[in-house]
Amino acid sequence: xxxxxDRATVDRIRKSFPALRxxxxxxxxxxxxxxxxxxxxxVVTDAMVNYLLHHNANTHWAFPSSSxxxxxxxxxxxxxxxxxxxxxxxxxYGQNMTTLTFHLARTLGRTWNQNDEIIVTDxxxxxxxxPWKELAGEHGFRIRSVQFNPETGQLNLxxxxxxxxxxxRLIAIGAASNALGTVNDIKSITRLARxxxxxxxxxxxxxxPHILSDVQDLGCDFxxxxxxxxxxxxxxxxxxxxxxxxxxxxxxxQPAGTQPPQCFETGxxxxxxxxxxxxxxxxLASLSVSSSYREALQLSYHDIHQRTHDLTxxxxxxxxDIKRITCYGPNPSEPRIPTISFTMKGTSSExxxxxxxxxxxxxxxxxxxxxxxxxxxxxEGLIRVGISCYTNHEEIERLVGCxxxxxxxxxxxx
Numbered sequence: 001x002x003x004x005x006d007r008a009t010v011d012r013i014r015k016s017f018p019a020l021r022x023x024x025x026x027x028x029x030x031x032x033x034x035x036x037x038x039x040x041x042x043v044v045t046d047a048m049v050n051y052l053l054h055h056n057a058n059t060h061w062a063f064p065s066s067s068x069x070x071x072x073x074x075x076x077x078x079x080x081x082x083x084x085x086x087x088x089x090x091x092x093y094g095q096n097m098t099t100l101t102f103h104l105a106r107t108l109g110r111t112w113n114q115n116d117e118i119i120v121t122d123x124x125x126x127x128x129x130x131p132w133k134e135l136a137g138e139h140g141f142r143i144r145s146v147q148f149n150p151e152t153g154q155l156n157l158x159x160x161x162x163x164x165x166x167x168x169r170l171i172a173i174g175a176a177s178n179a180l181g182t183v184n185d186i187k188s189i190t191r192l193a194r195x196x197x198x199x200x201x202x203x204x205x206x207x208x209p210h211i212l213s214d215v216q217d218l219g220c221d222f223x224x225x226x227x228x229x230x231x232x233x234x235x236x237x238x239x240x241x242x243x244x245x246x247x248x249x250x251x252x253x254q255p256a257g258t259q260p261p262q263c264f265e266t267g268x269x270x271x272x273x274x275x276x277x278x279x280x281x282x283x284l285a286s287l288s289v290s291s292s293y294r295e296a297l298q299l300s301y302h303d304i305h306q307r308t309h310d311l312t313x314x315x316x317x318x319x320x321d322i323k324r325i326t327c328y329g330p331n332p333s334e335p336r337i338p339t340i341s342f343t344m345k346g347t348s349s350e351x352x353x354x355x356x357x358x359x360x361x362x363x364x365x366x367x368x369x370x371x372x373x374x375x376x377x378x379x380e381g382l383i384r385v386g387i388s389c390y391t392n393h394e395e396i397e398r399l400v401g402c403x404x405x406x407x408x409x410x411x412x413x414x
Contacts, residue, residue, distance in 0.1 A: 006307060007392075007393075009303070009307075010307065010389075010390070010391075010392050011392075013287065013389055013390050014390045014392070016041035016042060016043070016283070016390075017039045017040070017041050017042075017390050018042060019031065019039040019040075020039065020390060023360065024357065024358075024360045024362075025358055025359070025360065026360075027359050027360030027361075027398075028360055029360045029362055030360055030361050030362065030391070030395035030398065030399070031362050031388070031390075031391075032361060032362060032363045032385050032386055032387070032391065032395070032399065033362050033363060033364045033384075033386055034209070034229070034339075034386035034387070034388035034391075035178050035206060035229070035339050035364070035368070035384060035386040036364045036368065036384075036386070037228045037229060037234075038209065038228070038229060038230065038231050038388050039231070039388075039390065040231055040232065040233065040276075040280070041231055041280075041283050043279050043282070043283050043286075044231065044232055044233065044276045044279045044280050044283065045276070046279070047275045047276050047278070047279035048233060048272040048273070048275055048276040048279075050275075051069075051072060051271060051272045051275040051276075052272050055068040055069055055072060056069075056271070056272075057069050058268060059073070069271055072271065072274070072275050073093075073269070073271065073274055074088070075278065076093075076274045076275065076277065076278035077089075077091045077261075079278040079281050079282065080237055080277075080278070080281065082281075082293050082294050082297070083212075083213070083281045083297065084213050084214070084215050084223065084225075084237075084239050085213070085214040085215060085216050085217070085294065086215050086216070086239050087242060089242060089245075089260065089261060090239050090240055090241065090242050090245065090261065091237060091238075091239060091261060092237070092238040092239075092240060092245075092260075092261040092264045092265060093235070093236070093237065093238075093261075093265050093269050093274055094235070094236035094237070094238060094265065095234075095235070095236055095270065096226060096234060096235065096236040097127055097203065097205050097224045097225065097226045097236045098127040098131070098236075099236060100224055100236045100237075100238045101127055101128060101131045101201075101203075101224060102131045102134070103250065103251070103264065103266065104201070104222065104238065104240075104250075104264075105131040105132055105134070105135045106135065106250075106251060107248050107249065107250040107251070107264075108135075108169075108170065108199070108248070109135045109138070109139050109141070110248075110249060111248070112139065112141060112169050114139065114140035114141070115140060115141070115142060115167060116141050116142070116167050116168075116169045117141065117142045117143070117144055117165060117167045117168045117169060118132045118135070118136060118141055118142070118143055118144070118168075118169060118170050118171075118172065119143075119144050119145070119146060119160065119163050119164070119168060119170070119171045119172065119173075120132055120133075120143060120144075120145050120146070120172050120173075121145060121146040121148065121155060121160075121172075121173055121174065122145050122146065122147055122148050122372045122373070122376055123146075123148040123153070123155055123174065123177050123179075123180070123182065123184075123370075123372075123373060124172070124173065124174045124177075124203060124370065124372075125174060125178050125179075125203065125205065125206075125368070125369050125370050126369045126370065126371060126372070127203065127205075127369065128172050128173070128174055128201070128203040129145075129172075129372070132170075132172050141169075142167075144163045144168075145372075146159055146160045146163060146173075147159050148182075148373075148376070150328075150376050150377050150378075152329075152330055152334075153177065153180035153181070153182045153328060153329035153330050154182055154184075154330060154334075155173075155182070155184055155185075157185065157188065157189070160189065160192075161192060164192070164196055164198065168196065168198050169198065169199065170198060170199040170200070170201055171189060171193050171198055171199070171200050171201070172200075172201045172203070173186070173189060173200070173201070173202060173203070174202070174203040174204075174205075174206065174207070175202050175203065175204045175206070175207035175208075175211075175213075175218075175223075176204075176206040176207035176210070176211075176336075176337045176339075177206060177329070177339075177370065177373070178205065178206040178339070178368055178369075178370055179328075179329075179339075179341055179367070179368050179370035179373045179374070179382060179384070180328055180329030180330070180339075180341055180373065181329045181330065181336040181337050181338070181339040181340060181341070182329055182330055182335075182336060183207070183211070183330075183335035183336055183337060185335075186202055186218050186219075186220065187217070187218060187219060190202075190218060190219035190220050191219060194219065199221045199222070199244075200219075200220045200221050200222070201220070201221065201222040201223075201224075202218065202220040202222065202223045202224070203224055204223050204224060204225040205224065205225055205226045205229055206229070206337060206339070207225075207337065208225035208226075208229065208230055209229045209230040209337075209388070210301075210304075210305065210308065210337040210338060211301065211305070211337070212297055212298055212301040213225065215239050220239075221240070221241050221244055222238065222239065222240050222241075222244075223238070223239040224236060224237065224238050224239075225237050227273075227276070227277035227280050227281075230280055230281075230284065231280045231283060231284070231389070232273075232276055232277040232279070232280030232281075233270075233272075233273045233276040233277060233280075234273060235270060235273040235274060235276075235277045237277070238264070240260070240261070240264075242260075245260035245261060245264065246260055248260075250263060250264050250266075251266070252264075252266060253266075281297070284297060284300050284301070284389075285297050285300060286300075287299075287300040287303070287304075287389075288300040288303065304389045307389075308338035308387045308388070308389070308391070309332065309338065311338065311387050311391060311393065311396050312332050312336070312338040312340060312387055313332040314393075314396060315340055315385065315387075315396050315399070315400065316331060316332050316340060318400045319340070319342055319400075319403070322400075322403055322404060324344050324345040324346065324407075325342050325343070325344050325345075325403065326342060326343050326345070327340060327341070327342045328341050328342065328343075328377060328382065329341060338386070338387035338388075339384060339385070339386050339387070340384070340385045340387075341382040341383065341384045341385070342382065342383055342385075343379050343381075343382060343383065344383070344403070344406065346407075347406070348380060348381065349365035349366060349380065349381035349382055349383045350365050350366070350381065352365065352383050352406065353365040353383060355402075355406055356399070356402055356403075359398065359402050360398075361395075361398065361399050361402060363383055363384060363385055363386075363399075364383075364384045364386075365381055365382065365383050365384065366381045366382070367381060367382070368382070368384060385399065
């Protein structure tokens with residue numbers, strides 16, 4: 001794709017997002033906070049409004065809008081089965097990734113014994129650390145944590161291998177770091193786990209927006225993602241292998257039944273969010289043309305990856321040339337998602353982001369709930385740039401220009 005075609009494609013994508021029309025202090029807003037939640041295209045809100053206005057009902061009753069709700073939920077399972085390359089019966093809906101992780105942790109904990117062990121990592125978002133720590137505290141399990149290299153942002157896989165014992169029951173690991181952008185070698189880790197009869201739980205929240213997930217290829221037992229990170233509403237999706245979902249006994253209401261995946265879905269779901277989540281996946285598929293839905297997703301992800309990788313490499317290089325800035329995580333030649341985090345000497349991450357917002361540049365700051373990463377790096381917080389499918393070159397150039405002008409004395413005065 002040449003530069004003209006690339007620009008035309010991004011312009012076409014941007015027209016789908018009403019939020020991009022917003023201006024702040026006279027500047028068009030550049031939403032560079034995608035790792036915390038992306039903007040949504042009109043087709044997503046249309047799907048949610050259509051559900052609420054024309055099909056809104058609870059499930060499994062003998063009247064039309066209830067049957068229509070059943071059909072929408074089932075079709076959405078098929079959509080996410082295509083998205084993750086699994087069976088519809090292996091898709092569990094939830095409020096968000098954190099809630100799903102707590103629920104699954106409680107369920108798995110029923111099957112383990114005191115002094116059994118769970119491996120987490122220092123690189124992860126705490127939604128994939130604390131549910132397992134809470135579980136360990138309640139049942140007498142032991143937590144072991146894999147170290148990462150602060151210089152490269154990469155996990156120490158040799159350390160992971162050394163942590164495995166005959167009592168290890170599960171490895172909980174992020175496919176990508178929401179703080180540093182690192183993409184982990186999940187296939188090697190799941191291969192190691194299978195050889196030792198250990199379950200694997202993969203947090204795909206930061207990964208799924210940028211790399212089309214294939215749970216069969218990854219070889220994991222469980223995988224979670226959040227549609228609001230890939231242009232959908234606030235919701236959570238859990239994949240679990242069919243045989244495992246059938247074996248497990250989650251906490252549930254007796255009248256709700258015992259068949260997966262529904263028995264893992266406690267209470268009434270956000271039907272409108274599920275409809276909108278499926279619409280977000282459909283939006284991504286619509287960016288390419290193919291007779292196969294999965295292939296359309298593959299093509300779309302390939303094109304988006306090419307553009308966002310080029311922007312990431314450009315931004316990374318420009319940041320290296322600003323003396324007061326230190327970047328963290330792998331460089332663009334290593335496996336990574338288009339998320340770059342950095343600090344600026346002499347100024348807090350919050351002050352920098354507040355200053356940038358005056359120029360319509362919306363970035364997130366702090367620890368992003370990856371507080372162990374911040375602790376290991378020895379910084380007060382990070383400034384995070386997230387590049388999404390709608391991010392264009394002009395926005396990144398504007399960011400670089402503003403960062404070149406910021407000094408401790410100019411924060412609040414530029």
